[in-house]
Amino acid sequence: MKTVYRMSEAGECIRALVARKLEYEPIPESPDSLEALEHYSRCEDIAAWQMTDKGHVLQHEAVCPICRERTGEFRNGIHVELSEALFDQVGHLDRRIYIDEETFPVEIKSLGRFTWPKFQKEQFDDFMGYAAQEACYLKAEGKPGIYWVMNRDTGRSLKYIVNDFENRINLPGFERVTLPITYEQIVEKLNSVEIYAQENELPEVEYEEDKCRYCRFRYLCADMKEEEVSQELNAPGLLEAAKLYREGNDQRKQGEDKVDFAKDILIKYAKSSEISKYRVGGVSVSYRGQKTKEYLDSALLKVENSELYQRYLKQSRPYEDVSIRVLKGD
Numbered sequence: 001m002k003t004v005y006r007m008s009e010a011g012e013c014i015r016a017l018v019a020r021k022l023e024y025e026p027i028p029e030s031p032d033s034l035e036a037l038e039h040y041s042r043c044e045d046i047a048a049w050q051m052t053d054k055g056h057v058l059q060h061e062a063v064c065p066i067c068r069e070r071t072g073e074f075r076n077g078i079h080v081e082l083s084e085a086l087f088d089q090v091g092h093l094d095r096r097i098y099i100d101e102e103t104f105p106v107e108i109k110s111l112g113r114f115t116w117p118k119f120q121k122e123q124f125d126d127f128m129g130y131a132a133q134e135a136c137y138l139k140a141e142g143k144p145g146i147y148w149v150m151n152r153d154t155g156r157s158l159k160y161i162v163n164d165f166e167n168r169i170n171l172p173g174f175e176r177v178t179l180p181i182t183y184e185q186i187v188e189k190l191n192s193v194e195i196y197a198q199e200n201e202l203p204e205v206e207y208e209e210d211k212c213r214y215c216r217f218r219y220l221c222a223d224m225k226e227e228e229v230s231q232e233l234n235a236p237g238l239l240e241a242a243k244l245y246r247e248g249n250d251q252r253k254q255g256e257d258k259v260d261f262a263k264d265i266l267i268k269y270a271k272s273s274e275i276s277k278y279r280v281g282g283v284s285v286s287y288r289g290q291k292t293k294e295y296l297d298s299a300l301l302k303v304e305n306s307e308l309y310q311r312y313l314k315q316s317r318p319y320e321d322v323s324i325r326v327l328k329g330d
């Protein structure tokens, strides 16, 4: 079956794309960043209202019916697709705009007080991820597009007409820009993602380090040097140990789930029955209520070179600095 890429991930680092395809576990999104994402998408709705207020007529899809039926996912926007030999792509336009009875794709971004002026100055050159996503949308629509970038703090917006080589869109107050990446370059990149994945190989990082901060596969790069020199071995004694490690790791996970599940029932019983100390089936339970523990904020001690810090600084016993993890995808 062909891989289906999201157009919004077309600009991701090639290493991250291969990692996802090889089913490495992404770092989970924190509740804070999910909340922020939700807030940004609300800001995009505000930007769309601004456009409507200025007299633009927009097409809008709240929940994509196609994705909902296919995968059960709730995706917002107007569904578009592209199909290539090795993969498919699915994306969702924020809006479409009517200009002289024709529609054109609209992409809305809401940026912060540092990123907005950066976009104003550099445009897509410093936002290659956005450029790749937009290149896919324009290919899917076969048309130039509108790009609307709102400042989350001030509500001011930058307005662009993207890749309009035949002057099909004429809107006053919009600046004309050309994307620094072509759709063909994206196809080439996703093709190589497919090939790397087939070889079970993680390619080099595509971006400079500052872009890696939010990457959900950044843990794979932390020990990149180690991976570069790691050798594949198959000595029988080691293979047996590796098998034991993987089995034990699985069992430990299962064991933790079982313990958590049972603990929940046992505590609930103690709470609801008010029998706080009991024995059952070889397990004794003693519930002493909800408590908090006091601890010393380590920041207090880490005042650089403070006498107090030095006095409490202790050397641990020697330990083996090693990282062993279960590889996915085999």
Ligand SMILES: [Zn+2]
Binding pocket: 064, 065, 066, 067, 068, 075, 078, 079, 080, 091, 092
């Ligand atoms: Zn969809």
